[in-house]
Amino acid sequence: MTAAAVILRDVKVRFETTVLKFDCTVPAGEIVAVAGASGSGKSTLLNVIAGFEEPDQGEVRIFGDEMAGRPPADRPVSVIFQDNNLFAHLDVAANVGFGISPSLRLRNGDRERIEEALDRVGLAGFGKRLPPTLSGGERQRVALARALVRHRPLLLLDEPFAALDPGMRAEMRDLLADLHQEEGNTILMITHHPDDVRLFSDSVLFLDQGRIVAHDPIDRFLERRDLTAINRFLGQETGR
Amino acid sequence: MFASENRMTIAAGGFGLGGILLFVGLAAAALLVHGGTGGREDLFDAYVWRVTRFTLLQASLSTGLSILFAIPVARALARQAAFPGRIWLLRLMALPLGLPALVAALGLIEVWGRQGFLNKALVAAGLAEPISIYGLFGILLAHVFFNMPLAARLMLAGLERIPAEYWRTSANLGMGSLAIFRFIEWPVIRGLLPGIAGLVFMLCATSFTLVLTLGGGPAASTIEVAIYQALRFDFDPPRAIALSGLQVVLTGLLLLLLKFVAPPPEEGETSGRAIRRFDGCQGLARLADRIWLTLALIFVGTPFAAIAASGLQADLARLLSEHAVHRALLTSAAIALPSAAIAVAIAALMIRTQRLVLSRRRHGMPARFFAGTIGASMSFILLAPPIVLGAGWFLLLRPFGDVARFAPLIVIAINALMALPFVHRVLAPAMVTHAARTERLAASLGIGGFHRLRWIDWPPLRKAFFTAFSFALALSLGDLGAIALFGSQDLATLPWLLYSRMGSYRTADAAGLALLLGILCLIFTVLGTAGDDRTRGSGT
Numbered sequence: 001m002t003a004a005a006v007i008l009r010d011v012k013v014r015f016e017t018t019v020l021k022f023d024c025t026v027p028a029g030e031i032v033a034v035a036g037a038s039g040s041g042k043s044t045l046l047n048v049i050a051g052f053e054e055p056d057q058g059e060v061r062i063f064g065d066e067m068a069g070r071p072p073a074d075r076p077v078s079v080i081f082q083d084n085n086l087f088a089h090l091d092v093a094a095n096v097g098f099g100i101s102p103s104l105r106l107r108n109g110d111r112e113r114i115e116e117a118l119d120r121v122g123l124a125g126f127g128k129r130l131p132p133t134l135s136g137g138e139r140q141r142v143a144l145a146r147a148l149v150r151h152r153p154l155l156l157l158d159e160p161f162a163a164l165d166p167g168m169r170a171e172m173r174d175l176l177a178d179l180h181q182e183e184g185n186t187i188l189m190i191t192h193h194p195d196d197v198r199l200f201s202d203s204v205l206f207l208d209q210g211r212i213v214a215h216d217p218i219d220r221f222l223e224r225r226d227l228t229a230i231n232r233f234l235g236q237e238t239g240r
Numbered sequence: 241m242f243a244s245e246n247r248m249t250i251a252a253g254g255f256g257l258g259g260i261l262l263f264v265g266l267a268a269a270a271l272l273v274h275g276g277t278g279g280r281e282d283l284f285d286a287y288v289w290r291v292t293r294f295t296l297l298q299a300s301l302s303t304g305l306s307i308l309f310a311i312p313v314a315r316a317l318a319r320q321a322a323f324p325g326r327i328w329l330l331r332l333m334a335l336p337l338g339l340p341a342l343v344a345a346l347g348l349i350e351v352w353g354r355q356g357f358l359n360k361a362l363v364a365a366g367l368a369e370p371i372s373i374y375g376l377f378g379i380l381l382a383h384v385f386f387n388m389p390l391a392a393r394l395m396l397a398g399l400e401r402i403p404a405e406y407w408r409t410s411a412n413l414g415m416g417s418l419a420i421f422r423f424i425e426w427p428v429i430r431g432l433l434p435g436i437a438g439l440v441f442m443l444c445a446t447s448f449t450l451v452l453t454l455g456g457g458p459a460a461s462t463i464e465v466a467i468y469q470a471l472r473f474d475f476d477p478p479r480a481i482a483l484s485g486l487q488v489v490l491t492g493l494l495l496l497l498l499k500f501v502a503p504p505p506e507e508g509e510t511s512g513r514a515i516r517r518f519d520g521c522q523g524l525a526r527l528a529d530r531i532w533l534t535l536a537l538i539f540v541g542t543p544f545a546a547i548a549a550s551g552l553q554a555d556l557a558r559l560l561s562e563h564a565v566h567r568a569l570l571t572s573a574a575i576a577l578p579s580a581a582i583a584v585a586i587a588a589l590m591i592r593t594q595r596l597v598l599s600r601r602r603h604g605m606p607a608r609f610f611a612g613t614i615g616a617s618m619s620f621i622l623l624a625p626p627i628v629l630g631a632g633w634f635l636l637l638r639p640f641g642d643v644a645r646f647a648p649l650i651v652i653a654i655n656a657l658m659a660l661p662f663v664h665r666v667l668a669p670a671m672v673t674h675a676a677r678t679e680r681l682a683a684s685l686g687i688g689g690f691h692r693l694r695w696i697d698w699p700p701l702r703k704a705f706f707t708a709f710s711f712a713l714a715l716s717l718g719d720l721g722a723i724a725l726f727g728s729q730d731l732a733t734l735p736w737l738l739y740s741r742m743g744s745y746r747t748a749d750a751a752g753l754a755l756l757l758g759i760l761c762l763i764f765t766v767l768g769t770a771g772d773d774r775t776r777g778s779g780t
Contacts, residue, residue: 073414
């Protein structure tokens, strides 16, 4: 398959006071970090790809298919947010089960698939637990397990580790990298942490004031010194 | 901290609580002493049991119907964020709460009554037998008119508290309308149901004015109306006491039960910013939602339209220049203003006292008991039938001369007491959050007494106080419960005047007065619930 995972061509999203413009091509199978200051349009970029936001203009293609008018569920995309990924009143197994059947009609063998997915994210035996009894990291892993049983080739992560402590964040990053190795999926991940960019991603989409101002392989990105916004972002690293 | 100031507040709170309990207790005692229930075998006769059965029957049916209607309406409101005029429908649904029951009854009769739109249409369509609004049907209709919007708004508030990520996740997973209802919406609504059902049941079980005007005879009478009839027509205090006891026990048991099984429904944060949802834009779901919303609009809206239409046909100019109307307006103001002020003052004092008592590091049993009594009295006050309080005080004050002289004071006190739970619910959250935010800071800076009131407490709490005051004013203005016993030529409030004009079949006058009273109350209700409309800051 030669098609790129994501192509945004001349996409415009109008808000009351600003217009965001996106143009980019993300090759299949990469892990892409999406970075930039707060309000630079990172979440909107993901929303446009996931189908939560319809662009006012332009073309969104995922694996070659035009996405206009396609509801979120019909796109080859799974999404994990920073928080509230799980329905708090339903147990872990049910939450993962939604990845198999959105009306939770589970057939023979589905229980095993759920248990297997939980096992792969290191939560074997957690099926009967309720989300509020889990730690933040465990909850995110359940969301990851759900994405695993859904088998969508594109995974969008909106600051999935932001609420986690540094140790857990590193653990999640490793887990995600392992699963990426096995699945061969494409990952777009919004992050505020230069560490995530440096240790985890193949390339970086950098946004500033509603535009994609840089889209480079990781090595080249880390060496850039020409944009103040990027300097400021990477500068955090030395500051800590 | 300011120990002496706090002690004074607690002492004042103690007096306030004592005053409330004394006011209720003395009234009950007076009736007991006067009547002496001993030896009467006929107190719990067949009539009482029939009334009790009917009370429970109509309250259960009203609750069930209100909730069954409210669920699809709340769901449609939550789902159809882009429904044209959604915000106006929400505002319309907030109005019945402040509409005097008597005015609503008139509006419902205009629409559903023998001469109403519906029957005229039915007759025109060739149906001979018109439906009658009097009896169980009318009572249910009126209760659903008042409580369906209330229930729907409470459910909507619950649905809007669902995190936005849930809707995105469900859209991403492709959950259908049925799955979303079953796995996301229903669990939320189910959690709210006991609280909402309990509240609606309480309101319907103790309903007085609607049953009095729409019941249409002894076959459809509730305990509250039976108390009124026992006092006003038969002057049979023992029976009134027995009936009151029955009512207090029944509703008290229900309240206790609710305290254990259900959290009180949380008001607030309805309307305003609509959460972005991705479901409900498919043909069938969208059509169903629109039908429900239109039904709700017609059901809630038509009585208002009818009140306005028939009120405008009345000779408003003559009514407004009538001496009796002027006096009724003044009397209403003279009763509603002080009773609203008293309700707000007492509620504020109670909230502050409760907090002070509990905030001490080591509060012992007495403190907890004190705070608990305050909390309980704020909700259990709803149980004391205003008629019984009035009758008790009537008997107590009779030895001191002409009771008519004291009547306004009794009505003011009773109205203040009846508004207390509602005022408490508006003020408590605001005051508690404010205290939590500023208490320690103000204490550490040494800001106390008048200065704290002036600079720290009043500015952020002003709005909540006005809201509470305004709401209490609307409640008191529209009340027929306390005045029903004392109303006379000399003490005629607007609702009383309206009721007596209805009684003497001066329908046009009644319609005009209903419009006037309705507008007055709605103005204060809108002022009193204006907080609902504030738009929340956008998240993410």
